[in-house]
Amino acid sequence: MSSLVNATLGHRPFNRLLIAVAGGTGMRSLARYAMGFAEPGAAVRLVSIVGNPRVLFPTLPLSYSDWHDAHVESIRVNEAALAEAKKDIEGPNLAPETELLDLSVHGSRAAQVLGEAVQQWDATLVAIAAHPRATAGGxxxxxxxxxxxxxxxxxxxxxxxxxxxxxxxxxxxxLVAVDGSETAMRALCAALEAVPHGAMWRVVFVVDSVLHMHGWPDDVLTRDGRRTLDRAAAFLKAYGRTGDTELIDTSADARDVHAAIALDADRWGAQLLVMGTRGRRAATRWLLGSVAERTLRSASRPVLACPPVDVAVGGAE
Structure with a gap:
């Protein structure tokens, strides 16, 4: 089944895992969790991002003693976090690499610097953690x-x-959210290959009531959803996984697709949410679809988000 997925959906095995945090926080726990998604024998790189003190005061020289000392201490903390996580997950067949990305040297935003590191190392899965925006400092x-x-x-x-x-x-x-696109199916198959056996699965397709244009029969909008869920059920069966599929729709409690997915995940008790980052729906950003963007922005549980095949193969420009 794996070879079929690779050939038809462009899925690359998670055999090069890059695990990244900002400021070293949470590296050990994130590394342990992310290793559960990697293929046996996968190469692993641990990355910690050190902030640039000049972000707060652009005119302040980095050589200013107080900021310089704080920056040096931040580097020490990050290096210690990397060393602890490396020691925790390394073994006879696993020797993780470590890398410190100092934004005061690279002079770019954290996401951009990490993106460059991912492409240079040719990672096939990136695991990250982030603090809530309301409490994020640094x-x-x-x-x-x-x-x-x-x-x-x-x-x-x-x-x-x-x-x-x-x-x-x-x-x-x-919980896997699909929308009929190959990107969503690729995300489903990537998760089926990565998540250990024994998990329960639920695949949902959301019918957006906003799209119920006057004069359109409802079955026109649900037919594609049912076909998509039938295909998803076939993948579940082929991988030998236990799960169900369901067609859901937006409602007064969940007025859009993102809210409907989040509500269903809460009610079902999902521990991982899986989706494609761009499917058939209109995009509000160049790469991410609006549903994926809002899901990542407001997530309260782990999310596995897979990009379209053309982006995954060629990389983001």
Missing amino acids: WGERLDPEDVAAMVGVPVLYVPSENLKSDVAAPSRV
């Missing part, structure tokens, strides 16, 4: 998941930092 090193997904051009496994306060268990309930 020197401009925050990794916004929607920005990272738009930059790196490969699947992104995003784990909100509040999920990393303790070790995160492998997901046992996986």
